[in-house]
Amino acid sequence: MLVLLAFIILFHITSAALLFIATIDNAWWVGEEFFADVWRVCLNATNCTEVNDTFEGYTTLQAVQATMILSTTLCCIAFLIFLFQLFRLKQGERFVLTSIIQLMSCLCVMIAASIYTDRREELHSQNQQFYPESSGGRYGYSFILAWVAFAFTFVSGMMYLILRKRK
Template sequence: MLVLLAFIIVFHITSAALLFIATIDNAWWVGEEFFADVWRVCMNNTNCTEIGDNYADYSTLQAIQATMILSTILCCIAFMIFLLQLFRLKQGDRFVLTSIIQLMSCLCVMIAVSIYTDQRQDLHQKNSEQYYRFTSEGRYGYSFILAWVAFAFTFISGIMYLILRKRK
């Protein structure tokens, strides 16, 4: 049982780390001379521009930012609740609250990445010519892929918490 508990804790911490990296790092959309995410756009690895109100569909990017941040926060809260339930829960009970919060984190990641996938082309085409070339020259970066992996990890851990019973 101790090995299973250690695996679940490591799996949850890995999920949280993936969410932090995917949310913070600037590699959702990359090309030869640029990289971009939902926070800023960098050209030639030196000229970085924050994405602000002047950016077309800024509200869509704010939705992506908010859901990624919310998913990271929910994942951390689920871990803390799991640790509390580990010591407070009666034997034989399930970690339902932890599971619900972790599945909400999973849902937030899925929403953010799905919106980004759907709107990526529109977001960059509506801006100036400088940003238009992102659509044709770029590809999804590792932070975008990590966000999808974090989605899978949070989903799996949410299901694991739902199935897991507290034992001696």
């Protein structure tokens, strides 16, 4: 059981790290001449423009920002609750709250990545002054990490549900 708990703790910490990297790093959409995420767009790795209310579709990016921050926060809260429940609750009651919060984190990261997937082309076509026309671009590793974090938080949330009855 101790090995299982160590694996779950490591898995949860990995999920949180993936969420932090996906939220913070500037690589949701990348091209040869630019890097873009939900916070800023950088041309030639030097000329960075913060995404603000002058950016077309700013409310869409705000929704992605908010849900990614909420997902990361919920994942951290779930970990703290897991540690508290590990020592305080009796068998059968353990980890249900942790599982619910972790699955909410999973839902938030899925919503953020889905919104970005759906609205990315629209955002880039409306804001041509920020994106070079010559390079089409592709999804960056932060975007991919967001989807990997979705899978990790989902599996983690399900593991907590299964683990609740174990001794």
